[in-house]
Amino acid sequence: MKFFISVLFLFVLFSYAAAYDPLDPNGNVTIKWDIVSWTPDGYVAVVTMNNFQMYRHIMSPGWTLGWTWAKKEVIWSMVGAQTTEQGDCSKFKGNIPHCCKKTPTVVDLLPGVPYNQQFTNCCKGGVLAAWGQDPQSAVSAFQISVGLAGTSNKTVKLPKNFTLLGPGPGYTCGPAKVVPSTTFLTPDRRRKTQALMTWNVTCTYSQFLARKNPNCCVSFSSFYNETITPCPTCACGCQNKNNCVKSDSKFLKMVGLNTPRKDNAPLLQCTHHMCPVRVHWHVKLNYKEYWRVKVSITNFNYRMNYTLWSLVVQHPNLNNVTQVFSFDYKPLVPYESINDTGMFYGMKYYNDLLMEAGPLGNVQSEVLLRKDKDTFTFKQGWAFPRKVYFNGDECMLPPPDTYPFLPNSAHQHLSFTSFTFIAAMFFLFVTLW
Incomplete structure (x- = not known):
């Protein structure tokens, strides 16, 4: 009896805690x-x-x-x-x-x-x-x-x-x-x-x-490492793995395929993570005073259009966002002393509709951020977000030890474009010599 009461207490406590969004x-x-x-x-x-x-x-x-x-x-x-x-x-x-x-x-x-x-x-x-x-x-x-x-x-x-x-x-x-x-x-x-x-x-x-499994997952990549950190396997549960559809299946040409069902049952593209939505965060470029990130959102559900979608990211450098190129952006300051969270969402009549899975089932943007000289680093996965929410639901992140690591030979303040330019000049010099 005591065990049952304890389990019930923990369940109620967890339910209320889950309803609180920090x-x-x-x-x-x-x-x-x-x-x-x-x-x-x-x-x-x-x-x-x-x-x-x-x-x-x-x-x-x-x-x-x-x-x-x-x-x-x-x-x-x-x-x-x-x-x-x-x-x-x-x-x-x-x-x-x-x-x-x-x-x-x-x-x-x-x-x-x-x-x-x-x-x-x-x-x-x-x-x-x-x-x-x-x-x-x-x-x-x-x-x-x-x-x-x-x-x-x-x-x-x-x-x-x-x-x-x-x-x-x-x-x-x-x-x-x-x-x-x-x-x-x-x-x-x-x-x-x-x-x-x-x-x-x-x-x-x-x-x-709302659901026992996450509704989205996050993958990472960077210019300084060829490794791509994928979404965790079965990040959103694998209960739909026997009913998923391969991207080259003839089934995708059927009329009415994209019609939603009354029970909102998804029709997912077959992936190792089996999530309806994947968010990809790519550290793209490194400048002297700025760094640049590419954010992509992909819909793997053939029966769902996401209208008025939103993406919330928590990262310590979001207090220095300089420009967002093809999403709207708004800082979120849940606490007066902390400004590390921002909301991205689609521009009205342009990309505020995330189409169902397929060629049009993705939206993407790039974000330019000014470096905070006191905290900025590419080491130990600092460049990747702490939390990601899609449409208000928290996404599953990869384990920290799998993030793309910074090679020991890489200079932290050397921009990728500068490195490419120097390599090209060196190759030209050797060829002419």
């Missing part, structure tokens, strides 16, 4: 309910979902929100969203509710719905951008009319057991808590109004709950 300590999805008016048997509320995660977005097919009613409430109508099931409304005659389920499940509407079904910040197919990437697109909202509920602050009961899927598991939601009422501006922005009652629900993400 690179985004305040990241969460906050769901806010604002009651804006009372009705004869309930209220009308505006439900707003804010994704305050700096680099983790909710991608297609979008968020799914659920809860349990505290009493016998029903949803008379919704604008900007809908429930997936109506439930048993047989006891109602005449005006039939939108949903009578004790545990409703709500999804966002798709873009292009009729105007009378739209609401501010609705109808994005459930896609929420990361707050650090695009704050204006990190908000989703809908309006809900609730019946058979209380008609005052004292009689309204808060819903319980909130769940958030986005688009798979990983989020854990806390209880609803009454907070100070939200203040709104009237459409002419000349007068302030206040919600009649407001409560918040906070949901946090845990990669441990």
Whole structure:
């Protein structure tokens, strides 16, 4: 019995620890309910979902929100969203509710719905951008009319057991808590109004709950060593190795191959690491005062497009990023005294979509960094990142003892281009002599 309790305690402790992200300590999805008016048997509320995660977005097919009613409430109508099931409304005659389920499940509407079904910040197919990437697109909202509920602050009961899927598991939601009422501006922005009652629900993400294996891996290479450090074998688990597809297979020419499945089951290209995504970090050039890195992201999943993708890298020299050539870049400073983390993401309408596996299934950029004279070195793998996240999930890095090492004869401050130039001049001199 004691052993069982200990194991349970460790499991709970690990789950909560996994939900805490040291690179985004305040990241969460906050769901806010604002009651804006009372009705004869309930209220009308505006439900707003804010994704305050700096680099983790909710991608297609979008968020799914659920809860349990505290009493016998029903949803008379919704604008900007809908429930997936109506439930048993047989006891109602005449005006039939939108949903009578004790545990409703709500999804966002798709873009292009009729105007009378739209609401501010609705109808994005459930896609929420990361707050650090695009704050204006990190908000989703809908309006809900609730019946058979209380008609005052004292009689309204808060819903319980909130769940958030986005688009798979990983989020854990806390209880609803009454907070100070939200203040709104009237459409002419000349007068302030206040919600009649407001409560918040906070949901946090845990990669441990989302999947038992990583979703990406990292490989390394450098100009000063011919060795390429690959992703670890079975870095993302090898449960799909019997269903993977070789890159030269005729199966890839089948119509509908790239259609996603309802269960989001991947169709992976056969690799030794069996990861849907690989990030490659290549130390490309060394100048006198700068050094240059090439970053490549490859998608090995034939059924998945990654929209609004993001890449987070932790490296001590990111406080001196000088130029990023074909990605957007934003420093992340989770703690005031540390500036070693940055977020890369695609340029809008250019490379913000990482296509499925195949010739177009990769994006890449180069980063120019100024050397910090006190800490810069190529020795002992210093030039490679400490942590890498893709779409908010931490990637599997190779073991440190496999990193490309600096040859003993290499001069730390000799640029590769300079070395090539000197070698060419020497060869020319010998030939003419």
